[in-house]
Amino acid sequence: MLRVLHLAIIQTAALLVPTHDRAEWLSEWRAELWYVNRRATAFSLGSFSDALWMNRNISAPIERRWFRLESPVKCVMFLAGLAALSLLLALSLPGDNPAPPTPDGESQSVRQAATAEISEQQPPADIDLNTSLSNRDAHPSSAITGAPLGQASTETLGGDRLALLYAGFGLCSALLVAVSRGTPLRLGEYPVNRYAPAAPLRLLRWVFLAVKIALVVPLVLCAVLTLGPFVPQFAGWGMLLGLIFGLRWTLMDQRERCPVCLRLLSNPTCIGDASQLFLGWYGTELLCSRGHGFLYVPGTSTSWGEAQRWQYLDPTWSTLLP
Amino acid sequence: MALEAKLSHTAAIILQALDAGYVYGFSVMETTGLPSGTVYPALRRLERDGLIRSSWESQAVADAGQRPARKYYRITRVGQATLAASQKRYPLLARLFPVPAQEDA
Numbered sequence: 001m002l003r004v005l006h007l008a009i010i011q012t013a014a015l016l017v018p019t020h021d022r023a024e025w026l027s028e029w030r031a032e033l034w035y036v037n038r039r040a041t042a043f044s045l046g047s048f049s050d051a052l053w054m055n056r057n058i059s060a061p062i063e064r065r066w067f068r069l070e071s072p073v074k075c076v077m078f079l080a081g082l083a084a085l086s087l088l089l090a091l092s093l094p095g096d097n098p099a100p101p102t103p104d105g106e107s108q109s110v111r112q113a114a115t116a117e118i119s120e121q122q123p124p125a126d127i128d129l130n131t132s133l134s135n136r137d138a139h140p141s142s143a144i145t146g147a148p149l150g151q152a153s154t155e156t157l158g159g160d161r162l163a164l165l166y167a168g169f170g171l172c173s174a175l176l177v178a179v180s181r182g183t184p185l186r187l188g189e190y191p192v193n194r195y196a197p198a199a200p201l202r203l204l205r206w207v208f209l210a211v212k213i214a215l216v217v218p219l220v221l222c223a224v225l226t227l228g229p230f231v232p233q234f235a236g237w238g239m240l241l242g243l244i245f246g247l248r249w250t251l252m253d254q255r256e257r258c259p260v261c262l263r264l265l266s267n268p269t270c271i272g273d274a275s276q277l278f279l280g281w282y283g284t285e286l287l288c289s290r291g292h293g294f295l296y297v298p299g300t301s302t303s304w305g306e307a308q309r310w311q312y313l314d315p316t317w318s319t320l321l322p
Numbered sequence: 323m324a325l326e327a328k329l330s331h332t333a334a335i336i337l338q339a340l341d342a343g344y345v346y347g348f349s350v351m352e353t354t355g356l357p358s359g360t361v362y363p364a365l366r367r368l369e370r371d372g373l374i375r376s377s378w379e380s381q382a383v384a385d386a387g388q389r390p391a392r393k394y395y396r397i398t399r400v401g402q403a404t405l406a407a408s409q410k411r412y413p414l415l416a417r418l419f420p421v422p423a424q425e426d427a
Contacts, residue, residue, distance in 0.1 A: 031390035032348045032358075043351075046358025053363035057370070 002040065006033055009044040016051035018058050025054060072208055072262035075253070079215040086222035093226065171240070178244045185251065188295075188308035190259050195293075195312035197260050205259050209250070216246040258288035258295075259310060265295055272299070291317050332356065333373075334408040334415060336364050337397065340374060341405055342419040346392045353419055365395060373401035 010029045017025045029047050036043045069075035176185070187209075196202065220242035228235035256264055265286035272282025283299040297308040329337070339350045351361045368374045374395045384391035397405065409416045 027391075028347070028393045029362075031392055032346070034390050035348045043358045046360075046362065049359030050362040050366070053366060057366070 003033075006040050006044040009041075010047045013047040013051040016048070016055045018054060021054060021058055025051070068264055069253075070264045072257070076208075076211055076215070079212060079219065083215045083219040083222070086219050086226060090222040090225040093229070171243075174240065175243055175247065178240075184307070186307045187251070187255055188310060190310045193312060195314050202259065205254075205257075205262065208257075208262050209254050212250045212253070213247065216250055217243065220246050255308060256286070256295075258290065258292050260292040260312075261288065261290050263288065263290065265289075271296075329404055329408050331412075332360060333364055333368060334405070334412065335418065336361060337368065337373065337401060337405045337408070338415050339419055340395055340397050341402075344419070345394045345396065347395075350395075368401070369395070372398060373404055374398060 007030065010026065010033065014022050014026050014029075029050075033040065033044065069078055190196075190202075192202070220239065224235055224239040224242060227238065231238070253264075258265055266289050267287040269285045269287075270282075271285050272280055281296075281298065284297045286295040286297065288294075291313060293310055293312045295308055295310050298306070301307075335354050336350055336356070339353045342353075344350050344353045347358075347362055347365060350356075350365070351358055354361070356364075365374065365376075369376055375398050376393050376395050378393055379391045381391055
């Protein structure tokens with residue numbers, strides 16, 4: 001019975017090990033466990049340290065390759081396909097499409113407050129119940145305020161717009177704060193030197209980022225519109241979380257790309273050691289497979305190297321790279 | 323050699339245990355008294371740095387002993403040099419472990 005528990009502990013720890021090393025790792029731990037006849041639980045729990053070490057130090061480039069949107073065209077096509085699919089699904093919903101919900105119901109509360117304020121400003125004596133209720137019941141707020149239908153609609157529409165503006169501003173602020181908690185908003189340092197490409201080509205990088213954001217945002221909104229009716233109480237949070245993860249992915253993807261060819265960088269190599277650091281540098285070096293340059297990503301932020309830094313390569317490197 | 327200076331006490335002890343003939347993870351654990359969560363990651367680190375090399379016991383030998391096949395660790399030439407440097411630095415290291423009794427494997 002205990003043996004099953006120990007095997008289960010090791011099996012659970014194995015989930016942390018990269019897939020291509022997992023079978024061998026499990027074989028070793030199972031074989032070692034066979035020889036342990038005392039304190040086997042402590043022995044089995046030690047597998048977590050080992051698995052964690054494997055997780056942190058053994059890279060698994062092959063297993064990630066299937067979902068690497070390496071080429072920028074492939075990336076944009078993939079996002080555009082997803083956005084088109086979600087848009088089609090959202091448009092095919094039966095009935096009226098609901099307005100996009102807000103995460104905290106701010107829009108609704110502001111609208112109620114605006115309606116209450118308007119009703120306070122208008123004297124109730126103006127209301128002609130006999131005529132107004134019969135003529136204006138198409139718009140509840142105009143019936144309450146006693147204002148002409150067109151005027152009431154304009155005022156309410158203005159209130160809605162204001163509420164939407166507030167909600168949008170609040171959402172954007174919350175979004176930026178939330179995204180910046182997960183990943184830095186800075187994209188890195190790309191110093192311009194004589195090996196850097198011309199300005200229009202450098203601008204392409206920002207266009208690519210804008211296109212990705214322009215595809216991710218409607219993708220999330222349409223997904224929320226499609227799935228919202230099934231779980232209406234989580235629709236607002238779903239949209240916020242979707243936008244946070246979408247923008248976070250966009251920024252992370254952008255940072256992992258070559259600023260010249262916009263392809264994903266490869267060959268990550270660890271440089272230095274965190275435990276041997278004294279006024280030195282440690283982090284990861286990535287290489288553009290087309291030989292455009294190196295990217296240095298610091299392992300920890302310091303006063304002299306907070307963000308990742310790109311280094312353009314001169315043409316002599318082209319003979320070394322394919 | 324830069325690597326020699328970087329060997330920690332734990333790594334030096336584990337390397338010494340391997341050199342003394344304790345050639346698989348659990349025997350290193352028993353000899354050194356270090357927990358499994360220290361020994362196995364240290365073995366992987368030493369292997370990554372090229373100081374030791376691992377190899378699986380042949381299945382036929384394991385089947386004959388009616389036990390699962392073990393993964394053995396051997397010190398490489400670089401590992402020997404590093405251990406020699408560590409022994410100069412810590413003279414008692416060489417006398418830390420007795421030579422293990424001959425096992426059935």
